[in-house]
Amino acid sequence: MEYEYIFEEVVVKETSSPIFTLNGEEIDIWSDEYSNYHSKSIADYVKEKLIEFEKAGVDPFSEIVGKDVEKEMVKNALMSGSNILFKGRKGYGKTTFSKSLVKLLPEKLLAIKGCKIHDDPTKPTCFSCKKKLLEQDKIELTWVPRKWIRIAGDPMMTTRQLIGGISIQKIKEGYDLDHPEVFTPGRILKAHRGIAYFDELGAIPSALQTLLHELLEERQITTPEGDIIPIKIDTLFIASTNPANYKGTADIKEPLMDRVEEIPIGPPESLDEEIEIGLRNMSLKEGALLPIWHLKILARAVRYARNKHECRIASRIELEPSCRATIKLFDHLRASATRKGHKAAMLEDYGSKYEIFKLGMRSRMELDYEDDITKDEVIEKLAEEAINRTCTEIYSAIPTDNFGSLIEELAIICENPIKVGENGINYKEYRNLWDMLLMLSKTPEELDSAFEILLESIWRCTGVIEKVSGKYVYTAYDR
Numbered sequence: 001m002e003y004e005y006i007f008e009e010v011v012v013k014e015t016s017s018p019i020f021t022l023n024g025e026e027i028d029i030w031s032d033e034y035s036n037y038h039s040k041s042i043a044d045y046v047k048e049k050l051i052e053f054e055k056a057g058v059d060p061f062s063e064i065v066g067k068d069v070e071k072e073m074v075k076n077a078l079m080s081g082s083n084i085l086f087k088g089r090k091g092y093g094k095t096t097f098s099k100s101l102v103k104l105l106p107e108k109l110l111a112i113k114g115c116k117i118h119d120d121p122t123k124p125t126c127f128s129c130k131k132k133l134l135e136q137d138k139i140e141l142t143w144v145p146r147k148w149i150r151i152a153g154d155p156m157m158t159t160r161q162l163i164g165g166i167s168i169q170k171i172k173e174g175y176d177l178d179h180p181e182v183f184t185p186g187r188i189l190k191a192h193r194g195i196a197y198f199d200e201l202g203a204i205p206s207a208l209q210t211l212l213h214e215l216l217e218e219r220q221i222t223t224p225e226g227d228i229i230p231i232k233i234d235t236l237f238i239a240s241t242n243p244a245n246y247k248g249t250a251d252i253k254e255p256l257m258d259r260v261e262e263i264p265i266g267p268p269e270s271l272d273e274e275i276e277i278g279l280r281n282m283s284l285k286e287g288a289l290l291p292i293w294h295l296k297i298l299a300r301a302v303r304y305a306r307n308k309h310e311c312r313i314a315s316r317i318e319l320e321p322s323c324r325a326t327i328k329l330f331d332h333l334r335a336s337a338t339r340k341g342h343k344a345a346m347l348e349d350y351g352s353k354y355e356i357f358k359l360g361m362r363s364r365m366e367l368d369y370e371d372d373i374t375k376d377e378v379i380e381k382l383a384e385e386a387i388n389r390t391c392t393e394i395y396s397a398i399p400t401d402n403f404g405s406l407i408e409e410l411a412i413i414c415e416n417p418i419k420v421g422e423n424g425i426n427y428k429e430y431r432n433l434w435d436m437l438l439m440l441s442k443t444p445e446e447l448d449s450a451f452e453i454l455l456e457s458i459w460r461c462t463g464v465i466e467k468v469s470g471k472y473v474y475t476a477y478d479r
């Protein structure tokens with residue numbers, strides 16, 4: 001009776017093994033060549049790999065910038081065989097982190113060919129494979145690559161989508177075990193022998209969370225017809241939740257919370273990390289150069305929006321911009337500078353009213369209310385604050401010994417109003433200025449941009465230089 005296979009636990013040992021074939025050739029799955037690709041649990045593979053990385057002194061999550069404490073917690077949780085819940089607002093890398101875990105799985109695994117959930121040849125989960133192993137003396141195998149299955153939290157999700165369709169009734173009616181009416185795996189079963197990433201676990205209806213718990217904990221499911229079926233799913237269960245989506249209510253049910261270790265994922269800790277994340281993820285890989293002072297200005301504008309202590313206007317921001325804002329600001333500045341034919345970004349590329357800041361930040365932040373100030377005004381203030389701060393930094397870096405001589409040189413260059421980049425100044429003729437520009441810029445293409453930010457800094461921090469409609473002029477003589 002086929003239907004009994006469902007409840008049977010089928011385990012294949014070397015002594016009781018059928019003949020396995022791979023690409024038409026008979027293979028010995030217990031030989032050194034193949035033994036690492038079956039029989040082990042995902043948790044075991046992960047532990048082995050973690051130790052390997054640890055011994056080699058290699059960071060398994062090198063694509064994640066910073067987050068040293070979080071990485072340690074993740075490694076420890078996995079080492080003790082736990083599931084993980086990443087908690088944090090969107091855009092701080094929860095998904096990237098979960099994806100990076102894929103490296104802890106073997107590159108490929110042996111599976112029974114044709115199996116809908118890529119069953120292990122020695123311990124099948126689905127009925128069809130159990131039947132094959134019990135009845136056939138020759139089983140065809142195949143390689144399956146690493147699996148990372150994203151399951152998007154959706155309040156409308158159905159049991160069929162999540163778990164799948166399994167019907168004992170249909171088997172009793174004589175349907176073949178391979179028939180889709182008998183068994184169609186849902187998303188979680190597709191993650192068998194891989195990673196299941198639940199993006200927004202809390203958004204999944206609570207009845208489904210109960211089923212999920214049953215599947216992960218009891219390793220069984222209850223069908224809509226009321227049958228309890230063992231499903232020995234083997235998956236690394238990783239979930240994420242965004243507290244901002246649930247105001248005060250815990251939307252992940254208690255039994256599931258008890259099955260995960262919560263790891264908070266927040267914004268990058270330092271300005272340098274923020275910049276690094278922006279650079280790594282921007283989509284415009286080519287075009288105008290983005291000198292470091294511009295990167296700092298853009299990243300600071302985003303970071304001030306998150307920091308009520310450092311920037312007063314931030315207290316009006318209810319939903320803070322994530323790293324995606326930083327990434328997009330980098331893209332927008334490069335796009336703007338490239339369009340204008342600049343070799344390196346200039347201040348005018350921001351737009352006359354900081355349009356590129358608005359372009360990258362408007363949709364990524366929310367104010368508490370907008371009666372007395374608009375979002376655009378807030379963004380302008382953030383940009384101003386970021387420019388002031390960055391210019392102060394540059395101004396403070398001018399060596400005190402050379403300050404007087406530098407100003408004398410600027411007095412000559414800026415005797416009449418100049419627009420940087422259009423006057424063809426030979427910077428090398430001015431020794432103090434040249435030293436300063438070399439200190440700021442990394443490449444000759446950045447020299448104009450460096451000269452501009454230097455003038456901007458002296459204008460903002462002293463009164464020696466004046467800025468009039470985008471041109472800088474020396475004014476000290478007038479005072």
Ligand SMILES: [Zn+2]
Nearest residue numbers: 115119126129
């Ligand atoms: Zn199977």
